[in-house]
Amino acid sequence: MRILVFSDVHSNLTALDTVLEREHNVDAYWCLGDIVGYGPDPNECIERVRNLPNLVCVRGNHDAATLGDVDQHTFNHEASLAITWTKRVLNAESKEFLLSLPEKEVMGDITIVHGSPRNPVWDYVMDFMTAMRTFIYFDTTICMVGHTHVPAIWRESADKAPTGPVPDFNKTKITSKTMLNPGAVGQPRDHNPQASYALFDPDNFTWELRRIPYDIGSTQSRIKKSGLPWRNALRLAEGW
Numbered sequence: 001m002r003i004l005v006f007s008d009v010h011s012n013l014t015a016l017d018t019v020l021e022r023e024h025n026v027d028a029y030w031c032l033g034d035i036v037g038y039g040p041d042p043n044e045c046i047e048r049v050r051n052l053p054n055l056v057c058v059r060g061n062h063d064a065a066t067l068g069d070v071d072q073h074t075f076n077h078e079a080s081l082a083i084t085w086t087k088r089v090l091n092a093e094s095k096e097f098l099l100s101l102p103e104k105e106v107m108g109d110i111t112i113v114h115g116s117p118r119n120p121v122w123d124y125v126m127d128f129m130t131a132m133r134t135f136i137y138f139d140t141t142i143c144m145v146g147h148t149h150v151p152a153i154w155r156e157s158a159d160k161a162p163t164g165p166v167p168d169f170n171k172t173k174i175t176s177k178t179m180l181n182p183g184a185v186g187q188p189r190d191h192n193p194q195a196s197y198a199l200f201d202p203d204n205f206t207w208e209l210r211r212i213p214y215d216i217g218s219t220q221s222r223i224k225k226s227g228l229p230w231r232n233a234l235r236l237a238e239g240w
Contacts, residue, residue, distance in 0.1 A: 005182045006197040007032035007114070007146025009049070010062065011039030011086070012186030012236075015195040016048055018214035019185055023199070029053070030200070032146035033060025033114030033121075036098070037079060038187055038232045040222035042066075042086045045186075046094040059101035060114040060146065061121050066090060067098055070121065078229040085228055110202070111143040124148055125179060135177060142205075143179045150190045151183035151198070151209050174205040182209065193239040 029052040103120040116123035117138035183196025194211040220233040
């Protein structure tokens with residue numbers, strides 16, 4: 001069995017479609033949140049995601065802010081402007097889908113959240129100390145997180161602190177308590193502008209990070225046309 005695990009689409013339809021076209025031969029789709037925010041295609045991206053077969057999806061902080069469940073003034077200026085714009089253009093079907101999303105899913109030995117198991121919508125797991133503090137908040141072997149836009153593997157062991165981030169692009173066997181981050185489809189922030197995602201095999205507990213280039217200029221043109229902050233377009237070209 002193969003599952004496409006992806007996060008942080010951020011209303012970037014070109015990036016999302018590129019990933020979905022490449023990985024069309026999978027059995028299920030797991031989305032770790034933030035379908036909307038920053039980009040120009042919120043309704044189109046939600047429509048793509050909600051129609052995926054065997055979908056599991058959780059709510060991200062931008063999704064929540066668009067619904068008014070998180071104070072958008074806690075976001076940076078460009079993100080807040082994009083949230084205001086998204087609220088204005090979001091259609092009823094898109095809102096209904098975002099409202100239906102849980103903050104956390106637990107399926108067997110796997111926990112799925114956007115931020116962290118301690119705070120599913122908002123926490124960032126970006127460094128060694130945060131990861132070390134976070135492992136106590138989930139009981140499953142695997143916790144999948146997004147939110148940082150940076151692919152990572154954080155492992156816990158009995159005799160040493162968590163290791164990571166480890167963006168290993170070989171197929172990795174998960175044998176101990178681990179947090180996995182597939183990076184961002186629509187707005188990578190590890191100075192690699194290619195869309196980032198992962199393939200997960202729940203039968204063999206293997207994880208494989210993948211990257212793919214997409215037509216960044218197309219997304220940038222739509223950002224400009226929509227009137228969204230130009231900074232949201234500039235960052236896509238260099239992955240920051």
